[in-house]
Amino acid sequence: MELTPEQQAEIKALRAGQATTRRVTVEALEELLYEPVPVLDHGFVRVIDYMGDDSAIVQAARVSYGKGTKKVSDDAGLIKYLLRHRHTTPFEMCEIKYHVKMPIFVARQWIRHRTANVNEYSARYSVLDREFYIPAPEQLGVQSVSNRQGRGDVLEGEEAANVLEMLKNDAEQTYDHYVQMLNEDQDGNVIDESRSGLARELARMNLTLNTYTQWYWKTDLHNLLGFLSLRADAHAQYEIRVYAEAMLESLKHWVPITYEAFQQYRVGGASLSASALDVVRGMINGNPIAQEDSGLSKREWRELMETLGRDQS
Amino acid sequence: MELTPEQQAEIKALRAGQATTRRVTVEALEELLYEPVPVLDHGFVRVIDYMGDDSAIVQAARVSYGKGTKKVSDDAGLIKYLLRHRHTTPFEMCEIKYHVKMPIFVARQWIRHRTANVNEYSARYSVLDREFYIPAPEQLGVQSVSNRQGRGDVLEGEEAANVLEMLKNDAEQTYDHYVQMLNEDQDGNVIDESRSGLARELARMNLTLNTYTQWYWKTDLHNLLGFLSLRADAHAQYEIRVYAEAMLESLKHWVPITYEAFQQYRVGGASLSASALDVVRGMINGNPIAQEDSGLSKREWRELMETLGRDQS
Amino acid sequence: MELTPEQQAEIKALRAGQATTRRVTVEALEELLYEPVPVLDHGFVRVIDYMGDDSAIVQAARVSYGKGTKKVSDDAGLIKYLLRHRHTTPFEMCEIKYHVKMPIFVARQWIRHRTANVNEYSARYSVLDREFYIPAPEQLGVQSVSNRQGRGDVLEGEEAANVLEMLKNDAEQTYDHYVQMLNEDQDGNVIDESRSGLARELARMNLTLNTYTQWYWKTDLHNLLGFLSLRADAHAQYEIRVYAEAMLESLKHWVPITYEAFQQYRVGGASLSASALDVVRGMINGNPIAQEDSGLSKREWRELMETLGRDQS
């Protein structure tokens, strides 16, 4: 992530700004405001704005005239209760806005979360930056066999080198041709006066999916938790997970009580099926059930035993 | 609208609060923050929180690192352009949260706007206030004949008096019975120790639709404009229109440039059908078309002539 | 539920209709089509239309050109996998449309499920029927003490009789006054030529919340499962739960494989928090944890022990 001096100055100016407000304000999040957190090789996430805090959840749940409650302990109890019982609407009363820079193939996964507001940098209107995601060597996973949509061991030696070479060269070549077709550099200067230049809306199609794009992305806290529980999960693709992890950090600063409850009831918890519950009851009450009789597939059984901390060796 | 001393103190405390923030702040809206604006006989609207301002729309449209633009005139030009060309997503980047008290039949219309976050006061959990909407005499419209879902002239004399009498007596009687069934007053005190009291989730069904309820309602600016263009319109039922008008006032304080563009392109504008356009072109270019040949129904024709400022007498 | 002879004839005509189609068709659901299933004293649910079946979920998950798979067993495996791993989008590819008649206070809970399409009978436009929900005696629960928004034992004797009397009389009286204000009967005939009649949009406010309304309600299968998991749950208010149960029955006819998976992974399953998982692991692996040391509240502990089938006496 390399910001231009002009961009750095703009961010610095925003961070230097100070206003007086009657609104709920979160000091710990103000600290982070506008500051880009680097993600991947050229990407970032930065918090642009926010509305509400933990107390706003309580206030909405109570439809109160003033602040939610007097004591923080009461707020925590209510927030845990709400999250545990899927009373999700009070969490929608908080809102956060991010500015994110990420590879296009990450943006394509991300956009599937529909309950959010998005403004993406327009490649019909502007020329994209010359920036591509090239995975770090330790991220070059081979195709997983057990998980058709995951990756396994790390590629090594010559094969790894070849992959990096191809990714890098192809991205650079297609970008060079993009600029050549446009006949225009990023500052809008014509390159060759004797040529007309292809429309931006067409030339962009020559770019590869690891080209960086950027957007403003705004969502409410309930939908943010939904996004994080899917994308900060171990099964999410690494390249979107690192963004989710950076956002988890901002969540912790913004709404610390909700963050704790989220860890307790979502991240660290587990959903058991009806048959899995029968197995657990059997183990506890002295009527063990064998996998064959459990109604669980071998895969489900294995996952359950892992969840229960049973040695499978 | 009669707030209890405790509610007044809570609001006063919130308004006295002051924090410093790096966020975009709108002084003119800060002035209004938390203060209830009376609507109808017992209702109100008050702004609880907001995110963004006119410049945030520009910033999102440009996906910029710093503030949108340097000059207010550029911002105004862009905002007008966006609204005119239905580029709606940048307007979603601003958010506002209201606390509203209104009759249940108004809440039932309001809730049909789905793209909003709502927390309503729960009559399963708490006892509702003894407050009903009784229309002012000048609001007792008779059923309109031309508009099957509107009202016309004002009811007068004995019939009006009878209507008001019925509305008032029925609301009071059903509320008295509600309390009697609950066997509990609003402070949670048991009324008659010899009785058990019906569950709140059941007793509430005895209340009439003019009973007041309240909620927190949060939406983004694009959807707020959609709400206002339908509900601040002359065809909206008076009882929801007065809420929309109070909210229009907060819009003016919050995002003055957007407010102006909204007046110009939505409120004061008109949509013409293909046939209506032909009629207008004919009038202008000296080939007038008669209603019979226009493809417009008599009603559409009348509405068009009104839009064009033609005397119909 | 009393349908007029005219309504019965209309339903009969629809059921007698037959067309040939290339679309996916579900015989078991065709059987139920258009037929009202009685719910509560005057309500009903009936399936009006549907799109897709279990195979359509598979087809969408695979983005296939033809039918999803050859074997039903493969379809079942995939559908279970999708539901278990929260791959929810393929379930959105099926759609169902209901016509529902229910009390207004039930409609007010129902409408909070926003991802659905709704057309409600308009009391601005038409006169509502003279039908109110009066609970069966065994449904007159007293206010629950442990659950602030639930009900407990059944009210008995004179108090119960009084409640029923009040509900019935108030509903009838307010309806009588509604008609009197309207000065119009349900067929649109003027009652007293010397009076003008109040606008329908105003008169309706005199009705009580147990008055029946009706609507067309359409949603996709994913959102239907969300609705059912909350509203067919034991914690849902009885008066909406009976609708959800009637709809569960149509689910079983429509998408039997999804229905089974839903029972297995949602209805019969349980979500355990991080601390609850620790407790379970301790019980299984011989390191029991006491409630005091578990991080679980007494209430959470009690609920967990119930889930695990441990005697608490």
Place this chain on the structure above:
Amino acid sequence: MELTPEQQAEIKALRAGQATTRRVTVEALEELLYEPVPVLDHGFVRVIDYMGDDSAIVQAARVSYGKGTKKVSDDAGLIKYLLRHRHTTPFEMCEIKYHVKMPIFVARQWIRHRTANVNEYSARYSVLDREFYIPAPEQLGVQSVSNRQGRGDVLEGEEAANVLEMLKNDAEQTYDHYVQMLNEDQDGNVIDESRSGLARELARMNLTLNTYTQWYWKTDLHNLLGFLSLRADAHAQYEIRVYAEAMLESLKHWVPITYEAFQQYRVGGASLSASALDVVRGMINGNPIAQEDSGLSKREWRELMETLGRDQS
């Protein structure tokens, strides 16, 4: 668009299928069912399923027990009225499902329409086809100067030839490298046993944005009209407009009355701003206003004059 013999057979099988149904059925649309309509060089749109027809809109608007109305003319009048007055919910009662194959850069525009259900072919799970969009020579527009996000004249001669060459070569080269990284062909056969192969979720990032993808896309009629009014518009990018035009054709087969109303009130109509209306009123009533005094920018003025059919030369 080249379908494999297997895909052709699957489509043929679906089209040969016949079932009896009580549901509303549209013969003209059944004709088109499952059949791919070619779009661009390798893309297509095909209707997979539908729910409802014009009469279902009427039925929902009336919340009726049987069919909407007796006479088609009444239905047409009501549908026109609903569309004209923005009563949009009855149109949500019809649903349609498409299978679409299109270039990724088109999919990225398309997905911004959030109120739809989508299942995209997964490049984490499967290998993408070797198909890229290469514009026809007459589509190689140069960058428009007046419209920063549009295209103007057609590129010619050597420059055009070079552009086509680069697009073609780069797509082929990056695809070849994609396969090489995967070390797997489309049938899942390993290419070189001595290599491991990069995970699909990574290798895909080397593809260019004109690579074809495909998805199932389902939406309701109201949101379809919104999509079509933006994307079948002359200002839409050509490559998405041709899809919208193919879908317009299916709209005409499916709901002919709605199609007519859509042409009349949306496609062929125009929205005039408050100031534009003043100008029109002035022209008609003999008080012409000059551009300078109109409050309209030069651009708005020019657009208005075009709308009014005034010669600007």
